[in-house]
Amino acid sequence: MMKGKRFSAMALAGVMAVSASFCSAAEVKADDEKVGIRFYNIWPKNEEDPQVVEQYKMYEEFQAENPDIELENIADAHEAWATKIKTMMAANDLPEIFISQPSDFAVYADSGVYYDFTDDLEADPEWRDSFVSGSLDILAKDGRVYGIPHTGYVEGVYYNQELFDQCGLTYPETYDDLVECVKVFVENDIVPFAVGAKDGWPVSMYTQYLMDREAGYDYFAKACEDESTTMDTPEYIRAFEKFMELAELGAFSEGASGASQQDSISLFTQGKAAMMVDGDWDMGTFLQADNGEFGKKVRFANFPSIPDGKGVQDALCVGFGKSFCISNSASDEQKEAALRFIKYMNCTEASTRLLEEGGGQHANKIADVNEDKVSELLNCVTEYAGSTSQTWAAYGEFITPGFYDEMNKIGQKMLLNAISAEDAVKELEKARLEFQINQ
Amino acid sequence: MNQVKNKKSILLFLIPALALYGCVQIGPLFQSLYYSFFSWKGFGEMKPVGLQNYIKLFTDDDIMRIAFKNTFLFAGISLLILLPFAFMLAVTLTTKIRFSKTISTILYMPGVISTVVVSLMWCAILNAESGPVNAVLRTMGLDFLARVWLGDPKVSMYVVIFVNVWQWAGYHMLIFYTSLQSIPGELYEAASIDGSDGFKTLRYITIPLMYNSIKMNATLIIIGSFKCFDIVYNMTMGGPADSTQMLATYMxxxxxxxxxxxxxxxxxxxxxxxxxTVSAILQKVKFGDESVSY
Structure with a gap:
């Protein structure tokens, strides 16, 4: 009898120990007064990235200023985050604050996992107006804002001035000029564009610019919502014909179809390729390559225009990808604390500071930047972004992942010359109906 | 009585492992089966669609057809090359050549390296612009052989299969090698006294005694190919334009x-x-007399 009792006591103790350890893992450590919030993000500590270093300083300062909050920083590299966050959302098991991106909103906004920021933004108009125009819209669905934009991006053409000089060329203003440049570069054994098509999306940066010049952003955005607005149009056929013409002329690196984005960056920074359509997230690499020597040669410009195209010809691809979100299942105190942290990290002051110290684009309007602190290239990018008459978000940011995936593959097929422009547009339309409209 | 008690204690010791196995292996299997009858985004509403997913998969999905073709190609070629190649390596190494231990360690090495590392290494070697393979071909004047190895739909699948064979040859060799070591030396002595030559010894002694390890290697190769994911994903991501898509990468x-x-x-x-199915078939197939012993 005694034995049985002892056994059950031990078993009970065991169960309690196990459940206690589970509790401590699942719940946030919160002292009596403190509100615990977990912050799951894509910025693991990295002493070499000035932007991340500055961001970590800001966490510490926030913690010091808000002793009633216990902030727990959980960071994963981008790839790991991309997989984990999807699983977390599917299971509705999210940390109080997490990073999300517009393509996730397209899929998950209806599921109720996101906290709705609309009322908080209304209640604080000063904060709301500090965001760059359009940056909140992309994180909204049916007028409700589910994320606060943080990092931004600018996609355009980075080019090697030295190679242009060497061939006696100037940066092309129009598509026809571009074709001429491509011919001269090919004659001189210089790769006109470095592309890493293995990953899919780098090709889409080219096709999307051409599509945008030919048909305009508004048309594409409308076609993503409205079933009767077809993508099987002469404009898109012309855009794809231009892409294939460039491929035919040898505008893209020989091994493009099997090369990764990283390979294309190497090709460009080694001075073997004259141009590369890319986002400013790779600017740091360009500036530092070849012990900073390459940074002196590289310039930034908008994609050449297509004078008879229907799009806005100086439109620049600018967007705000990664945003701060709050889990809807957090407690009210946690939501309040999370909001305080998000406001701290996403305001004009924070944006200016991160630009000056780290050189990244952020979603809040910038106050007087100390220009000495910022590289010439970054100034050039910021200037372009400020002076364009229209900005457009990269299509992959807001279309469904399935549609984006198909779009990338169509780009790969055209690069391989495995499809005609007409058929490519037909496939695009088919993918639009299957993955975007009827999703 | 003792036996019953024994069985109980066996069961008692097995339960934790079985429970764990059930939770992490059998459970998700049934869960997957259940999900496969729905149209589901991973959250929210699950729309039951009956067998529609399966019907689409077999009748109305071109990429699935490519994935099937590639998976069987992968399994077939891997089997045809890996099995005899690994076997020959193992037999050669047992013939008392010098440094056989060192050689077998070197051959086994790629199997120890993570597939991601192997893939990235081969990506660099095969890089069309900067990789040594094309550079060597060009300096030898064999420009027409230089290719975009991982970006040409005509060759990229075979390239991936080659890298897979390169990585696992040593592993399968080791299985053969250990199995060869267990064949008693007296058998070979007796055979040579009876006047058997090298080929006959191989045919009548070595191979019959190795049936089990041949079968095991074949099963491992085929099943490994069916669920092969990492090497393809890291080298080509199933591309360009789905040309190297496998069942697992497409999943x-x-x-x-x-x-x-x-x-x-x-x-x-x-x-x-x-x-x-394949492993069941392989279990049933008899490669001659499996209970052979001398």
Whole structure:
């Protein structure tokens, strides 16, 4: 009898120990007064990235200023985050604050996992107006804002001035000029564009610019919502014909179809390729390559225009990808604390500071930047972004992942010359109906 | 009585392991089977669609056809090359050549390295612009042989299969090698006294005594090919334009890139059934007399 009792006591103790350890893992450590919030993000500590270093300083300062909050920083590299966050959302098991991106909103906004920021933004108009125009819209669905934009991006053409000089060329203003440049570069054994098509999306940066010049952003955005607005149009056929013409002329690196984005960056920074359509997230690499020597040669410009195209010809691809979100299942105190942290990290002051110290684009309007602190290239990018008459978000940011995936593959097929422009547009339309409209 | 008690204690010791296995292996299997009858984004509403996922998979999906073709090609070529090659290596190493231990360690090495590392290394070697393979071909004047190895739909699948063979040859060799070591030396002595030559010894002594390890290697190669994911994903991501898509990469693609959990689950059920069927067939197939002993 005694034995049985002892056994059950031990078993009970065991169960309690196990459940206690589970509790401590699942719940946030919160002292009596403190509100615990977990912050799951894509910025693991990295002493070499000035932007991340500055961001970590800001966490510490926030913690010091808000002793009633216990902030727990959980960071994963981008790839790991991309997989984990999807699983977390599917299971509705999210940390109080997490990073999300517009393509996730397209899929998950209806599921109720996101906290709705609309009322908080209304209640604080000063904060709301500090965001760059359009940056909140992309994180909204049916007028409700589910994320606060943080990092931004600018996609355009980075080019090697030295190679242009060497061939006696100037940066092309129009598509026809571009074709001429491509011919001269090919004659001189210089790769006109470095592309890493293995990953899919780098090709889409080219096709999307051409599509945008030919048909305009508004048309594409409308076609993503409205079933009767077809993508099987002469404009898109012309855009794809231009892409294939460039491929035919040898505008893209020989091994493009099997090369990764990283390979294309190497090709460009080694001075073997004259141009590369890319986002400013790779600017740091360009500036530092070849012990900073390459940074002196590289310039930034908008994609050449297509004078008879229907799009806005100086439109620049600018967007705000990664945003701060709050889990809807957090407690009210946690939501309040999370909001305080998000406001701290996403305001004009924070944006200016991160630009000056780290050189990244952020979603809040910038106050007087100390220009000495910022590289010439970054100034050039910021200037372009400020002076364009229209900005457009990269299509992959807001279309469904399935549609984006198909779009990338169509780009790969055209690069391989495995499809005609007409058929490519037909496939695009088919993918639009299957993955975007009827999703 | 003692036996009953014994059985109980065996069961008692097995329960924790079985429970764990059930939770992490059998459970998700049935879960996958269940999901495969739904159209589901991974959250929210699950729309039951009956067998529609399976019907689409077999009748109305061109990429699935490519994935099937590539998977069988992968399994077939791997089997045809790996099995005899690994066997020959193992036999050669047992013939008392010098440094056989060192050589077998070197051959086994690629199997120890993570597949991601192997893939990235070969990506660099095969890089069309900066890789040594094309550079060597060009300096030898063999420009016409230089290719975009991982970006040409005509060759990229074979290149990936080659890298897979390169990585696993040593591993399968080791299985053969250990099995060869267990064949008693007296048999070979007796055979040579009876006047048997090298080939005959191989045919009548070595191979019959190795049936089990041949079968095991064949099963491992085929099932490994069916669920092969990492090497393809890291080298080509199933591209360009789906030309190297395999069943496992396509399953991943549907589930985690397109958020099509139902369809992805249906593909994973197909992989499971294929693997189970093939290993069952291999278990049944008799390669001569398996209980052979001398």
């Amino acid at each position: 991943y693609h549907n589930t985690f890139r397109r958020f099509n959990y139902g369809y992805g689950s249906a593909i994973s059920m197909v992989i499971f059934l294929l693997s189970i």
